[in-house]
Amino acid sequence: MTAPPQPPAPREHGKLFWAGAAAGWAVMATGVVGLLSESAKTKPANAVRWVLGAAVAHDLLVAPAVILFGVLVARVVPAVARGIVQSALVVSAMVALFSYPFVRGFGRLASNPSILPRNYASGLAVVLAAIWAVAAAALAVRLRRTRVKRT
Amino acid sequence: MVRRAQPPLKAEPFASPLHDRRVAAWLGLALGVAFTICFVTGLISHLIQQPPSWFVWPARPAGLYRVTQGLHVATGIATVPLLLAKLWAVYPHLWTWPPVRSLAHAVERLSLVPLVAGSLFMLFSGVANITRWYPWKFSFTATHYWVAWITMGAIVAHVGAKASVTRDALRRRSREAREAPEAPARLPVAAEGLTRRGFLATTAAASGVLSLVTLGQTVRPLDRLGLLAPRRPKVGPQGLPVNKSAAGAKVLESARDPGYRLVVEGRVPNKLSFTLDQLRALPQHKATLPISCVEGWSSTADWSGVRVRDLLEMAGARPGVTVRVESLQAKGAYRSSKLNRLHAHDPDTLLALDLFDEPLHIDHGFPVRLIAPNRPGVLQTKWVHRLVVR
Numbered sequence: 001m002t003a004p005p006q007p008p009a010p011r012e013h014g015k016l017f018w019a020g021a022a023a024g025w026a027v028m029a030t031g032v033v034g035l036l037s038e039s040a041k042t043k044p045a046n047a048v049r050w051v052l053g054a055a056v057a058h059d060l061l062v063a064p065a066v067i068l069f070g071v072l073v074a075r076v077v078p079a080v081a082r083g084i085v086q087s088a089l090v091v092s093a094m095v096a097l098f099s100y101p102f103v104r105g106f107g108r109l110a111s112n113p114s115i116l117p118r119n120y121a122s123g124l125a126v127v128l129a130a131i132w133a134v135a136a137a138a139l140a141v142r143l144r145r146t147r148v149k150r151t
Numbered sequence: 152m153v154r155r156a157q158p159p160l161k162a163e164p165f166a167s168p169l170h171d172r173r174v175a176a177w178l179g180l181a182l183g184v185a186f187t188i189c190f191v192t193g194l195i196s197h198l199i200q201q202p203p204s205w206f207v208w209p210a211r212p213a214g215l216y217r218v219t220q221g222l223h224v225a226t227g228i229a230t231v232p233l234l235l236a237k238l239w240a241v242y243p244h245l246w247t248w249p250p251v252r253s254l255a256h257a258v259e260r261l262s263l264v265p266l267v268a269g270s271l272f273m274l275f276s277g278v279a280n281i282t283r284w285y286p287w288k289f290s291f292t293a294t295h296y297w298v299a300w301i302t303m304g305a306i307v308a309h310v311g312a313k314a315s316v317t318r319d320a321l322r323r324r325s326r327e328a329r330e331a332p333e334a335p336a337r338l339p340v341a342a343e344g345l346t347r348r349g350f351l352a353t354t355a356a357a358s359g360v361l362s363l364v365t366l367g368q369t370v371r372p373l374d375r376l377g378l379l380a381p382r383r384p385k386v387g388p389q390g391l392p393v394n395k396s397a398a399g400a401k402v403l404e405s406a407r408d409p410g411y412r413l414v415v416e417g418r419v420p421n422k423l424s425f426t427l428d429q430l431r432a433l434p435q436h437k438a439t440l441p442i443s444c445v446e447g448w449s450s451t452a453d454w455s456g457v458r459v460r461d462l463l464e465m466a467g468a469r470p471g472v473t474v475r476v477e478s479l480q481a482k483g484a485y486r487s488s489k490l491n492r493l494h495a496h497d498p499d500t501l502l503a504l505d506l507f508d509e510p511l512h513i514d515h516g517f518p519v520r521l522i523a524p525n526r527p528g529v530l531q532t533k534w535v536h537r538l539v540v541r
Contacts (some may be wrong), residue, residue, distance in 0.1 A: 013253070013255035013256070013259075013312075014315070015209075016314055016315065017255060017259070017311050017312050018255075020307055020308050020309075020310055020312060020314075021258055021259075021308050021311055021312070022263070022313010023304075023307050023308070023393060024262060024306070024307035024308025024309070024311065024430030025262070025304065025308060025313070026304070027300060027301075027303055027304030027307055028262075028300070028304030028305060028308075029298050029304070030297065030300050030304070031299070031301035031302075031303075031304060032297075034297040034300060035294070035297035035298070035301070036450070038293050041289065041290035041292075041293035041294070042289050042290065042293050042294045042297060043288050043289040043290075044288050046287055046288040047287075047289045047298070048238045049292045050272060050287050050289075051268045051269060051272040052264075052268050054263065054268055054271035054272045055268035056268045058238060058267070058271055059242075059245060060190075062477055063238065063239065063242050066239065078353060079245065082344045082345075083344050083345045083346065083349055083389055085225075086344055086345045086353075086401045086537070087345060087349060087352075087353040087356070090236075090345075090353050090354075090357065091232075091353060091356055091360060094231065094232045094235060094357040094360065094361070094365050094461045095360055095364075097231075097234055097235075098228070098231055098278065098379065099359055099379050101278065101279055101282040101284045101378055102282055102381065104283035104284075105282075106282065106283070106286070107283025107284045107381075109283075109396070109399070110393075111396045111398040112393055112394075112396040112398075112399065112401055112514070113386075113387075114367055114382065114383075114386050114387035114392040114393045115283055115381070115392075116282060116283075116381055117381070117382065117383050117386045118377075118378065118380070118383070120378075121377060121380030122378055123364070124378070124379065124380055127360065127364055127378055127379065131360070131404075132184075137374060142386075144278075147264060150519050
């Protein structure tokens with residue numbers, strides 16, 4: 001395997017970079033000023049904790065957990081099924097993550113049953129079952145193809 | 152054979168082909184479009200609710216807000232997998248060594264903090280809000296709004312920093328495809344796991360699944376598929392969802408008071424006052440209009456009641472006036488709303504007494520609620536007892 005000739009490195013910090021930075025930081029400053037000007041509502045100390053907390057939670061908890069789990073999957077699942085299993089796991093994990101506040105039903109109110117009117121735990125189970133049914137079908141097709149190739 | 156760019160750290164911990172420039176470029180492009188849609192539609196919703204003097208939101212087309220706000224929430228939901236996939240693709244860069252190479256690099260990396268943190272916050276707080284989960288102390292609307300500006304600013308800076316890299320990554324792909332059309336779409340790593348293309352397809356599939364199971368809250372034919380939709384368009388009193396119940400607004404007694412009067416006052420020559428029976432004796436008009444919630448659900452209903460413009464005429468108001476509509480609700484951000492001149496004079500802007508040919512359920516605003524075309528649900532004031540002409 002030989003590497004192709006590398007194209008010239010794109011100019012990363014040209015005029016566009018500084019124009020974007022100037023405009024972007026100006027817009028960001030608008031947001032910060034607005035956030036502070038309505039501090040009675042936005043409670044900046046609390047808001048900052050949630051904003052930065054979201055990044056810290058992702059970068060130090062979610063991403064490393066996905067890496068570890070990914071390594072495990074790559075070791076355990078046979079090569080022929082690996083891509084399909086990884087794909088199904090990714091979709092399942094994203095749906096499950098999204099469904100968390102629905103399944104827990106934090107927002108339910110006795111005085112207003114039209115909020116979160118469904119059984120979301122069983123809804124999630126149905127969606128996950130559908131995802132894995134598709135994955136199983138894809139795997140069956142792939143196995144059959146590999147077998148046909150071998151014979 | 153295609154060789155991917157070496158990740159900045161040793162290859163070992165990040166051996167996946169998915170931490171890749173081209174994957175990052177495609178996802179970045181999709182995110183740029185998605186966040187712009189969310190920002191513009193969100194800004195529209197904000198301007199409608201807190202209009203500056205130059206902004207007059209039209210009353211027509213009647214379902215426009217339903218579309219813009221439905222799009223806002225649906226796009227946000229579909230963006231969740233895009234953002235997570237993008238962060239996965241670029242995650243190794245977080246550990247770039249040395250962390251800073253130059254002033255420009257420092258500026259670029261610094262703007263990644265509001266970019267990543269802001270994006271995650273916008274999607275997390277948005278999803279929490281549509282499920283009415285508020286685990287924080289700040290007000291959702293104000294904070295979601297201002298952090299949107301911060302996030303959008305960070306996106307602008309990031310586009311400036313990455314435009315040439317992205318263009319290059321996407322262009323190189325198409326050139327390779329042209330020069331080597333017989334090259335297999337699947338990379339040799341295919342047998343070992345997800346390919347780049349497979350990863351993008353997986354991300355798109357996740358966005359598709361989330362859209363499919365939530366869109367039913369606003370697209371009626373998809374209601375049965377809406378397994379993770381926070382609302383069902385037909386579930387609620389009189390077959391219509393409710394956002395604020397009468398108990399929640401603490402109007403259970405005042406709304407049922409037999410001494411109820413609707414008052415029309417302000418800058419008018421004739422101050423008016425009606426009992427409920429007198430309102431029913433006035434000419435009644437029908438209108439089929441949606442309730443379109445800021446939270447992204449919507450549902451069309453048949454209303455009937457008295458035209459606001461008829462009341463304005465009876466009171467002798469000058470043409471082109473605006474009206475403040477006040478609720479019996481004593482406290483809360485949405486206890487009153489303003490009708491601009493276009494909404495105040497629209498023939499479908501009603502003080503509704505009936506919903507689906509029955510008197511309003513108290514949770515829908517009995518005895519009288521405002522219903523007008525092209526307007527957020529929170530501005531369709533319920534338990535109305537006073538119109539103040541200005």
